Amino acid sequence: MAADREPARDEMPIEADDKGPDRCVHLEKQEAYAADEAEHKLGVPQAFQLYYKAVLWSATLSMALVMESYVLQVMAAFNAQPAFQHTFGVPLPNGKYQLEAKWQVALANASKIGIVLGLFTNGIMIDKFGCKRVMLVALFLFICFNFVVFFADRVEILFAGELLLGLPLGVFNTLASLYATEVCPMALRGIMTAYVNLCWVIGHLIGAGVLQGMDTRNDQWGYRIPFAIQWMWPAPLFLIIFFAPESPWWLVRKDRFEDAKRTLGRLSVPSPLVKNHEMVALMRRTVEFERVTRIGATYPQCFHRKNGSLRRLEICALGYSTHTWGGFILQNYVTYFCACLSFSPSAPRARVMRRGVAD
CATH class of the missing domain: 1.20.1250.20 (MFS general substrate transporter like domains)
Structure with missing residues (x-):
C-alpha cells in the first residue's frame, strides 16, 4: 500500500519546529543523501554527456x-x-x-x-x-x-x-x-x-x-x-x-562552498539532473566526517588496519605498481646492450658474420 510506504531519506520532511542551525543541518543531510543516490545511479554514457x-x-x-x-x-x-x-x-x-x-x-x-x-x-x-x-x-x-x-x-x-x-x-x-x-x-x-x-x-x-x-x-x-x-x-x-577549474573537493576543505559550487558548474553542463548544491552538501558532510574521525590525517595512520586505511593503501600501491610489471625499466637498457652485442668481437653475431665473409 502506497500510504504505508516509508519515505526515502531525501523525501523526509523537515519538521515545522526545526529552526536555525538544526534546520540547516537537516536540509544539508537531505541534499547529501540525494546527491549520493544520484551519483550511484548515473551511468557511464550519461556521465560523459553531462560531465x-x-x-x-x-x-x-x-x-x-x-x-x-x-x-x-x-x-x-x-x-x-x-x-x-x-x-x-x-x-x-x-x-x-x-x-x-x-x-x-x-x-x-x-x-x-x-x-x-x-x-x-x-x-x-x-x-x-x-x-x-x-x-x-x-x-x-x-x-x-x-x-x-x-x-x-x-x-x-x-x-x-x-x-x-x-x-x-x-x-x-x-x-x-x-x-x-x-x-x-x-x-x-x-x-x-x-x-x-x-x-x-x-x-x-x-x-x-x-x-x-x-x-x-x-x-x-x-x-x-x-x-x-x-x-x-x-x-x-x-x-x-x-x-x-580548481578541485571542488579542495575548495570545500577550505570552507569555500560558493567557489566549489561555481567550479562544479564549470565541470558540468546545465541539466535538471545536475544539482551542484546537493553535490556541495555531500562534499561538506564527507569532509566533516573525515575531520571528526581523523581518517588519513597523518602518514603513519595509512599503515593502520583501523577504518581500512592499510587495505586502501595496499589497493592503491598495487594499482600504481602495475605499469612497472611490463619491465620497461629493463627495456630502457636494450639499446645499450644491443649496441655492445653488435660491436663486440666475441658476440655470436659477429662470429657468424666473419665466418660468412671468410666462406
Missing part, C-alpha cells in the same frame, strides 16, 4: 604524465650513443669513450630519486595550495630545470639536472590521478585514472620515435634535441591549465 568538461580538464592535466614517461625513456637510451659517451664518458684504450658504470646507474636513477621526493612533497603542497597552483608551479620548475639538462657539459651537472627534473615529475605522477577523482563523477573515475596510464604509454611511444629519429646523428645534437623536445609539453600545458 564532458570535467573529462577534458582531467585529460589535459594527465598529459603531464607523457613528459615523465618520455624523460625516463630517453635518459637510459643515451648510454649507447657515441656523442653522449664522448661528452660525458671517459676514454678507453681502443680510442673510444665509455660512460662509467657508476654514472650509468646514477643517471638512470637520478630522476627516480627526485620523483620520490616530489611525491612526498606533493601531498603537503596540494593540501595547502590546491591542485591547480601546484601543477602550474611544477610545470614552471620543469621548464627551468630542463635548462640545466640541456646545457650540461659534465656528467655531474647532468646528474643534478636529472635529479631536479624528478621533483616536478613526482608531482605529475600523483596529481593527475587525484585531480581526475575529484573533478569527475564516480562513473568516470575509473576510466580517467586508467587514462593516466595511457598517457604513460604515449610518452614511451614518443620517446621511441625520437630516439629512432636521432639514431643517425653522431654530434651533440643527437642527445640535445631529445632534451629540447622536453620543452614541448610544459609551455602549452601551463597556458591551458592556467584557466582550469
